Amino acid sequence: MDWKVLANALFPGGHDIVESEQFLNGTARVDGQSVSVIGTTGHAPIGVEIALAQAKAVLATVRNHPGRPIVLLVDTQGQRLRHRDEMLGINSYMAHLGKCIDLARHLGHRVVGLVYDQALSGGFITSGLMADACYALPDATIRVMGLPAMARITKVPEEKLVELARSNPVFAPGPENYLRMGGLQAIWEGDLAAQLAHAIAEAPREDQRSALGLLRGGRKAAQPVIEAIIGGSNVRAA
Amino acid sequence: METLNYRFEQGRRSLSAEPRIVGVVSSGNLEVLIESTPLGGACEVGIQTAAVGFGPIWQAVISDFHERWQLADTRIAINDMGATPAVVSLRLDQAVESMLGEGK
Amino acid sequence: MSSYLEANARERLSLFDSFEEFIGPAQRVVSPHLAQLNAPVSFDDGVVVGRATLGGLTVFAAAQEGGFMGGAVGEVHGAKLVGLLRRALLERPAAVLLLLETGGVRLHEANAGLIAVSEVMRAVLDVRAAGIPVVVLIGGSNGAFGGMGIVARCANCLVISEEGRLAMSGPEVIETANGVEEFDSRDRALVWRTTGGKHRYLLGDVQRIVEDSIPSFRQAALDAIAEARGGAVELTLAGLEAEQAMLEQRIERFGGLREPADIWAALGIAAPQDIPMLDIDAFTTAAAPYRLGA
Helix, strand or coil: CCHHHHHHHHCCCCECCEEECCEEEEEEEECCEEEEEEEECCCEEECHHHHHHHHHHHHHHHHHCCCCCEEEEECEEEECCCHHHHHHCHHHHHHHHHHHHHHHHHCCCCEEEEECCEEEHHHHHCCHHHCCEEEECCCCEEECCCHHHHHHHHCCCHHHHHHHHHHCCCCCCCHHHHHHCCCCCEECCCCHHHHHHHHHHHCCCCCCHHHHHHHCCCCCCHHHHHHHHHHCCCCCCC | CEEEEEEECCCCEECCCCCEEEECCCCCCEEEEEEECCCCCCEEEEEEECCCCCHHHHHHHHHHHHHHHCEECEEEEEEECCCCHHHHHHHHHHHHHHHHCCCC | CCCCCCCCHHHHHHHCCEEEEECCHHHCCCCCCCHHHCCCCCCCCCEEEEEEEECCEEEEEEEECCCCHHHCECHHHHHHHHHHHHHHHHHCCCCEEEEECECCECHHHHHHHHHHHHHHHHHHHHHHHCCCCEEEEECCCCCECCHHHHHHCCCCEEEEECCCEECCCCHHHHHHHHCCCCCCCCCHHHHHHHHEHHHHHHHCCCCEEECCCHHHHHHHHHHHHHHHHCCCCCCCHHHHHHHHHHHHHHHHHHCCCCCHHHHHHHHCCCCHHHHHHCCHHHHHHHHCCCCCCC
16 A cells, blocks of 8 residues: 555644655644654565664654654565674664664553554564554555465475465464454554544553453463463463 | 374382473474373373374383383373484483482 | 583573472463474473572573474463563562573464564563563574564673574575575574674673573573663663664664674774684673673
């Protein structure tokens, strides 16, 4: 989806978002208040520079606009696969972005993520998945890795993975699976602006995803294990 | 994956410690979980193995193991990823020894 | 000398004075997803979590088993880590120690693994926000990669050995995607120059480097906990702004270099080609005047 079309749908009240080498940044109006918009487009590979640019925008929001909500727009093909990024420590750049978002949340900024096109693995785990809650459009693709690469690494035949990816929630790349597993709060159709306003207002403070995964039936093992460890008891099967 | 189960009646030696585990489920290796549990004096061994079709070899290894230790009221559970009979025997002995407090 | 590298997860736990496991293998809480791929399970799903004592302190600890599925994080494995971290908020141990050896998200559990790693990341930062330091130890043959390489850099302090590696994407993945010219995954020396303990120590991404022994890791863990408890444990705006500046500088200074040893030379090290050969004492001495983040 073209980010400009998305932005107009999300922010009928106006925005000044600009794109710079696949990095999106700007301010927008939601329900009469200003929000910071930070994200990526063009299925951006997340390398050290773009991770840092997003982090810088988060920190600027925290420094200059206490309490201002932050909207993360996600469209990425995952981490950039280059020797240079590893040499420079891309994991540190990604962690830094995740920490900046976490700081913002702890300081009272509501943070909402929206996967509007693609989200892969490393490109997603320190942006959308670090928000108070993450959402997706119905046609979004969310996955861990492309199937051919997965087949090579796991030594599971590609045909088997393709078959599983058709219908198995663990492998299928549709947002419905992430929704059922608790990874997404909801999928947005229709009035995006209204849903965004609602999301900002209702942003949960705690990580509810494991509980949601159990409630919705997509991830039934995690929450009982977490509860058993917290409570010091045996695991009760769901 | 293949599942194999063995039960030996009238063991002689029961162990009285908390459950123990030895080994790792990595290629050519296995993990052995050993627990004391009332089984009417029997010893049960349950195996999940990624190496399919080696039933007779497991039979021999487990029987030898029972000959050696004659355990009673003991359940042994194994997750195996293609360990050789020698490694299996080693891990089984290590599991028992860990219950007895011998070795590390 | 007891090698940390050669030890399995449970053997590494001997660095503690005592250890009490939460949800032990006897409970058989195994992965619900591996059977459909004909992959064997492990009774602890490849991670041991629990409460330990260390030098008089009560700490929480987790040790990943690199031998099982490469230490990668699946649904149950991740939930054990999250449970440990969330319990730490209630019990408030002196620190949480994560003995990481992992490829990151367990691909056999794909979506469930990705969400799990994300939950671990949030939980680590919640522990820090509660004023409890998180210390990561890295010294297994699989290193700490993928999403867990990101989690590692969310900790207060990292301890690594020369044998340890810390990165995001494995060299094979990079070579497959962009060719052997981009990253020759079979060039072990290059892999360690790029992602190994010494390079990360020189860059300041890890704070302590130790020789490959369990007692060395134990001592470094104790030192790291003491140091962390003496400072700000939680994230602060000032701290992250400083980290932003540091990371920007790193790109400015080294972003145009192709070879890690050129970074070491740029730092001021006289004989960068000798770095890989130095033992830990000689290395830390040589690094002292030049390493970043000191």
